[in-house]
Amino acid sequence: MNAPSSRIAIVDGHPLFVEGLTQKIVATGEMEVVFTAADSDRGLRLALEHQPEIVLINMEISGRGAFTLADELARRLPIARIVFLSDDPTDVFLDEALRLNAAGVLLTNDPTDRLMACLRTICHGGVAFSADVMERLEYQPDTKKYVVKVADYLASLTGRQTTVLRHLVRGDSVKEVSKTMSLSERAIESHKYRIMRRLGIHDRVELARYAIREGLALP
Template structure:
């Protein structure tokens, strides 16, 4: 539990180096925040987070390696006191849903001022939620469960976070072998995920899969 005199220990995981450098420079000028490490991919980020056990983690939605939501699940299960904020350019219902599934307390869009992120970090460290206004408008708060949920669910909500990551890779035209290498899984596992994804979504070929992903905001056209 942080006291009023404790620094908020932050880890930043994003593969956009200029953004990372800019954020670190600004955070270093804030007397309440200490950046304990940065990483540019999901695997290195997870290792760093588990080693340093920061108060707040800032994750990009789209990271090389296992995927942000995949490591988010592990962070949530292993580090109960670490709060997660997703920082992204994607305003997508399914990404917001996945962030909430892994118990993230924040989802912010990259177009916002850095001061908004600093304010969000301080709120997250206190255990409070922090969302961009356009994200907040898509959410409803369940007072009984004391948590937020997305107002409208798409068919993607039936997929696991790992299946979403597999879908995004496949929709970009990657082969099963390439996806397996990126996610550190076997080709058999990726094939199994692909079958389940297409069955759940009622999709029968890769072209339709790519179009669906673009339509749902999972990948850019």
């Protein structure tokens, strides 16, 4: 039997889902799971150690956040292709995933055969999206990239700003966000100011209501 050809990592905090997905990937005989991690900090450390070809990252991952992790991997482990997992991504999350040149966005509730088909496509150098995600995208021939059909103005936020916003909405203090994201308190304050200015919001209560309405609140 030929050895698995593609090395995959899973960074996701849902153990039952990770266990099931790992079993299905291994059962294909075409791919292997080199590690799993329940948070983004451990995910980064193990990715640099094991150097997987494909990293599956849940958009809801704890720690520094999915997009910050993806950005760091792009800089420090450029061989890795990033695939985001989500149960129902908002437009702003899809937009950020595409801006990070994700190889795919897959829904965690997709049928197993569909997930495996998408992973095979990605393993062979292609891009793949769940059917419900694809309906919200359009392909631009001039740039040869997919974009969100109707991206709201939350999409103007950077991935790091989105992560800061989600932590603030959860009720984390600037000091707590600073520690979680390994950034200075001054940097977090700066991000908070820019987020509120960009969204035209003037206080934290209004910011929280807006983020919850847009589906950006952390669980």
